Amino acid sequence: MVTVRDLPLEEYWLPGNASCPGCPASLGLRMLTKALGNRFILVVPACCSTIIQGPYPKTAANFPILNIAFAASAAAAAGVAGALEFQGKSDIPVVVWAGDGGTADIGIQALSGVAERGDNIIYICYDNEAYMNTGIQRSGATPYGAWTTTTWTGKKEFKKDVPMIMAAHNIPYVATACVSYPIDFVQKIQKASKMKGTKYIHLLAPCPPGWRFPSSKTIEVGRLAVQTGTWVLFEIEYGVFKLTGPSRALIDKSKRKPIREYLKLQDRFARMSDEDVEKLQKFIDSQWEHYKLLMETSKGMK
Amino acid sequence: MAVGKVLTGNYAVAEAVRLSRAQVISAYPITPQTTIIERLARFVETGQLKAKFVRVESEHSAMAACIGASAAGARVFTATSSHGLLYMSEMVWWAGMGRYPMVMAVVTRAIAPPWSIWSEHNDALAHRDCGWIIYFAEDNQEALDYVIQAYRVTEDERVLQPVMVTLDAFILSHTYAPVFMPEQSDVDSYLPPPGSRKLPYRLDVDNPVTHGNLMYPDRLMEFRYQIQRAMNNAKQVIVEAGRKYGRISGRYYESLIETYKCSDANTAIISIGSSAGDAKDAVDFLRNEGYKIGFIKLRVIRPFPVEELREICSGMKVVGVVDRNVSYGLGGIIHGEVKTSLKGVKTTVQSFIAGLGGRDIRVEDFIQVGKTICEMADKGLEEQPPIWVNLKREVIP
Numbered sequence: 001m002v003t004v005r006d007l008p009l010e011e012y013w014l015p016g017n018a019s020c021p022g023c024p025a026s027l028g029l030r031m032l033t034k035a036l037g038n039r040f041i042l043v044v045p046a047c048c049s050t051i052i053q054g055p056y057p058k059t060a061a062n063f064p065i066l067n068i069a070f071a072a073s074a075a076a077a078a079g080v081a082g083a084l085e086f087q088g089k090s091d092i093p094v095v096v097w098a099g100d101g102g103t104a105d106i107g108i109q110a111l112s113g114v115a116e117r118g119d120n121i122i123y124i125c126y127d128n129e130a131y132m133n134t135g136i137q138r139s140g141a142t143p144y145g146a147w148t149t150t151t152w153t154g155k156k157e158f159k160k161d162v163p164m165i166m167a168a169h170n171i172p173y174v175a176t177a178c179v180s181y182p183i184d185f186v187q188k189i190q191k192a193s194k195m196k197g198t199k200y201i202h203l204l205a206p207c208p209p210g211w212r213f214p215s216s217k218t219i220e221v222g223r224l225a226v227q228t229g230t231w232v233l234f235e236i237e238y239g240v241f242k243l244t245g246p247s248r249a250l251i252d253k254s255k256r257k258p259i260r261e262y263l264k265l266q267d268r269f270a271r272m273s274d275e276d277v278e279k280l281q282k283f284i285d286s287q288w289e290h291y292k293l294l295m296e297t298s299k300g301m302k
Numbered sequence: 303m304a305v306g307k308v309l310t311g312n313y314a315v316a317e318a319v320r321l322s323r324a325q326v327i328s329a330y331p332i333t334p335q336t337t338i339i340e341r342l343a344r345f346v347e348t349g350q351l352k353a354k355f356v357r358v359e360s361e362h363s364a365m366a367a368c369i370g371a372s373a374a375g376a377r378v379f380t381a382t383s384s385h386g387l388l389y390m391s392e393m394v395w396w397a398g399m400g401r402y403p404m405v406m407a408v409v410t411r412a413i414a415p416p417w418s419i420w421s422e423h424n425d426a427l428a429h430r431d432c433g434w435i436i437y438f439a440e441d442n443q444e445a446l447d448y449v450i451q452a453y454r455v456t457e458d459e460r461v462l463q464p465v466m467v468t469l470d471a472f473i474l475s476h477t478y479a480p481v482f483m484p485e486q487s488d489v490d491s492y493l494p495p496p497g498s499r500k501l502p503y504r505l506d507v508d509n510p511v512t513h514g515n516l517m518y519p520d521r522l523m524e525f526r527y528q529i530q531r532a533m534n535n536a537k538q539v540i541v542e543a544g545r546k547y548g549r550i551s552g553r554y555y556e557s558l559i560e561t562y563k564c565s566d567a568n569t570a571i572i573s574i575g576s577s578a579g580d581a582k583d584a585v586d587f588l589r590n591e592g593y594k595i596g597f598i599k600l601r602v603i604r605p606f607p608v609e610e611l612r613e614i615c616s617g618m619k620v621v622g623v624v625d626r627n628v629s630y631g632l633g634g635i636i637h638g639e640v641k642t643s644l645k646g647v648k649t650t651v652q653s654f655i656a657g658l659g660g661r662d663i664r665v666e667d668f669i670q671v672g673k674t675i676c677e678m679a680d681k682g683l684e685e686q687p688p689i690w691v692n693l694k695r696e697v698i699p
Contacts, residue, residue: 038507038510039507040507041374041505041507043370050515050516051516053512053515053516054515054516055515055516055517055518056512056515056516056517056518056521057521059512059515061510061512062510063507063510064505064506064507064510064511064512064513065510065512065513065515066369066370066373066505066513066514067512067513067514067515068366068369068370068396068514069366069392069393069396071362071392072362072363072365072366072369072392072393072396073366074363075328075356075358075362075363075364075366075367075370076366076367076369076370077370078328078356078358078363078367078370079326079328079356079366079367079368079369079370079371079372079373079374079378080370080371080373080374080505081370082326082328082354082356082367082370082371082376083325083326083354083370083371083372083373083374083375083376084374085354086325086326086353086354086376086497087374087375087376087497092507109359109360109362109363110358110359110360110362110363110366112359113358113359113360113363116359117356117357119356
């Protein structure tokens with residue numbers, strides 16, 4: 001069990017970077033360095049973090065970064081890992097840091113290829129639930145009902161379940177996390193870094209400008225995502241499903257806050273009708289039923 | 303002692319990659335390239351080549367993996383063709399603009415529709431502007447020789463640009479021919495130890511750098527200029543690499559072009575790739591008939607051999623460029639580039655389109671080309687629109 005006191009004081013994700021106020025990607029990157037220090041190689045496709053690093057000749061990262069094209073991050077990381085393996089340096093983690101568009105949509109082919117082959121990388125999707133860098137367009141990871149600049153009346157489809165897609169690849173480790181629960185996230189990164197093969201972590205990243213909430217409320221929105229059960233913290237280690245952190249108690253539906261408490265903080269959901277909210281609530285409840293089944297089938301597995 | 307073997311062009315490429323000790327290979331199958339990576343996979347699995355083979359799910363990922371491996375300092379290889387090259391095109395640009403040393407074999411093949419698996423040069427030539435050095439092999443021997451030389455060129459600190467070695471579909475890729483292979487020890491002495499290059503921008507946790515982050519207009523032009531400078535430097539480095547290669551193989555490649563019977567010629571045929579042999583046969587035939595004609599093969603089309611062409615063509619009245627490609631709405635791509643290179647030189651440059659979709663460019667076709675340009679020279683005729691060689695007009699609606 002890691003506590004805040006165990007985390008290094010050194011900062012490798014430096015202040016003065018180009019993120020928006022309240023940016024969850026910047027928070028997440030800092031947590032990544034708290035988990036791994038500076039001895040890892042980061043691969044970044046087109047996403048907000050392309051910009052957040054800061055423009056040449058400066059960088060906010062005191063660790064090596066390979067920026068790469070949108071669809072290519074998983075494969076590029078496999079190439080880096082292949083070279084490190086050849087050089088006998090497989091102890092250096094190769095980490096992808098990609099947005100939800102670069103993961104659920106354009107990058108999923110390369111990601112699936114990496115997972116099928118078991119290339120030795122950690123893939124982290126920071127999920128702000130739309131193409132934020134290009135100005136809030138809907139992605140496969142945008143939730144039902146959400147306004148974006150390409151879904152003016154709210155998205156009509158449900159969020160693509162990338163963690164379960166990755167679990168279906170039978171990789172050693174799949175986990176979800178949320179920037180509002182840094183210790184949970186750090187522990188998952190550290191666990192992943194000690195495993196061989198492809199590891200996948202899906203980080204919910206509430207985005208103030210994209211989700212339309214004040215920049216002081218990133219952590220609060222993330223907490224409500226978890227407390228309402230809209231976002232679920234879990235890990236699947238060698239096929240064994242386990243809820244983690246505050247999500248553990250929420251298997252009991254009565255402990256979960258109504259999703260309306262989460263939705264009402266964000267203007268992107270302001271146009272949702274009562275029926276829409278109910279439809280989303282049902283979708284989320286059905287996902288919890290699925291997690292219940294996974295917990296039961298995981299009993300007795302090692 | 304060199305070892306003589308009978309190999310297809312594709313196997314010759316695979317042998318060259320083995321001799322060059324590539325460390326990371328990433329590729330995806332496509333006809334007619336596939337036998338290159340089949341052979342390499344076998345080399346890796348039988349321990350004949352110590353390398354990491356990343357068996358990716360697409361060409362886009364193949365080039366991405368090559369970029370990642372090159373960025374981390376490994377000696378890298380991939381191979382593709384036609385649609386594979388187009389599918390990876392975004393990453394081909396990334397490798398060129400990011401200046402990642404690597405070697406890629408491209409088996410030239412027509413682009414669909416309609417489906418065709420035979421040779422045409424539009425696939426490789428679509429990538430002439432993206433910072434890659436591009437060799438065109440005439441035969442299987444050149445395919446092997448160019449791949450080995452390409453590693454020396456791409457890793458030279460004056461260059462540090464990726465290199466493409468092309469060979470024509472089936473005519474070379476699947477046709478067996480005698481190939482002389484240098485000894486491993488000779489290749490080891492010719493190439494720097496793999497992975498030894500010290501790049502200022504290698505991914506390294508002890509010396510962290512960021513590759514490819516945002517750059518504003520006040521800096522980007524200077525980076526582009528350095529690519530242009532590297533490509534200019536490459537001309538000399540390619541010649542040096544070709545000359546030094548002669549010392550281990552007996553085969554010297556001392557220019558970006560090869561000339562055949564050009565010294566007293568007042569006309570010449572110009573082409574690239576596998577048709578060069580037929581063009582030389584045609585020149586022999588025409589010489590016997592009294593025509594003062596020669597042949598010029600461009601070994602390398604990026605960097606483009608401008609000075610070499612200006613020198614050899616300066617006394618000639620007409621040159622005929624035979625393109626196995628078309629830039630639709632203009633004409634042959636190499637024709638346009640030759641014409642640009644010969645600006646100010648009083649030589650008429652005539653365009654011929656031939657061999658599209660793998661149609662044979664026969665010796666008699668080159669004879670016809672030769673007679674046409676000789677007639678133009680004799681009569682002082684102006685350049686005509688592109689002439690389509692051996693075109694079956696009767697089947698065109």
